[in-house]
Amino acid sequence: MQASTSAAGEPALHGRVSISARAAGPSDVAALARLINRAYAIEAAFVDGDRTSEPELVDLDQRGDFLVIDRVGGGLAAAVYVRANQADGARGYLGMLSVDPDLQGLGLGRRLVALAEALCAARGCTAMDLQIINLREELGSWYRSLGYQEVGTAPYTHRDAKRPLHFVKMSKALTGPG
Numbered sequence: 001m002q003a004s005t006s007a008a009g010e011p012a013l014h015g016r017v018s019i020s021a022r023a024a025g026p027s028d029v030a031a032l033a034r035l036i037n038r039a040y041a042i043e044a045a046f047v048d049g050d051r052t053s054e055p056e057l058v059d060l061d062q063r064g065d066f067l068v069i070d071r072v073g074g075g076l077a078a079a080v081y082v083r084a085n086q087a088d089g090a091r092g093y094l095g096m097l098s099v100d101p102d103l104q105g106l107g108l109g110r111r112l113v114a115l116a117e118a119l120c121a122a123r124g125c126t127a128m129d130l131q132i133i134n135l136r137e138e139l140g141s142w143y144r145s146l147g148y149q150e151v152g153t154a155p156y157t158h159r160d161a162k163r164p165l166h167f168v169k170m171s172k173a174l175t176g177p178g
């Protein structure tokens with residue numbers, strides 16, 4: 001499906017990124033892995049290695065959608081993974097939200113979260129779930145500013161940790177389309 005959002009509406013983004021988001025395809029996998037690993041390098045203080053790999057992205061794409069915003073002139077500016085919960089279909093999940101470090105703080109992250117929420121609401125989801133590393137306090141604050149609340153914790157499973165840490169689970173109720 002073609003997803004769309006006004007990503008160039010922010011004055012600082014004008015002419016730097018595509019005007020709409022789109023669903024990623026197989027030809028985007030390499031650029032997607034580069035973008036996500038570059039954005040998640042901020043977690044190198046807590047965990048080892050890259051956040052993701054091309055095989056993992058191909059696998060995830062079978063069960064959900066990567067929404068991306070293109071950089072004008074080539075490359076990806078931002079991406080998010082979104083899917084409806086396969087067990088009950090009523091809860092959406094978003095993850096791997098990544099904005100190129102050169103373009104952070106300009107509204108792209110907020111716009112992709114809004115688009116992921118709209119997509120899940122249109123598919124009948126009544127809530128969105130995500131999880132963050134507990135040590136990312138600024139990120140918890142950022143998601144709270146978007147209406148998410150802490151709802152629990154879970155063991156951290158993605159990479160080898162350099163210090164004790166866990167996931168904080170966050171959720172937000174979604175309002176249906178229209």
Ligand SMILES: CC(C)(COP(=O)(O)OP(=O)(O)OC[C@H]1O[C@@H](n2cnc3c(N)ncnc32)[C@H](O)[C@@H]1OP(=O)(O)O)[C@@H](O)C(=O)NCCC(=O)NCCS
Pocket residue numbers: 039040042095096097098099100103104105106107108109110111130131132138139141142145
């Ligand atoms: C987290 C991330 C996705 C945010 O995207 P971004 O494009 O930089 O953020 P935005 O520009 O959309 O932020 C928009 C708003 O958040 C506000 N904000 C920024 N930091 C904040 C904070 N710590 N607390 C509350 N609000 C904050 C901004 O003021 C802005 O509000 P405004 O539009 O009303 O002025 C991005 O920084 C990133 O890719 N980080 C690395 C990867 C990562 O951590 N991903 C998330 C893992 S779950």
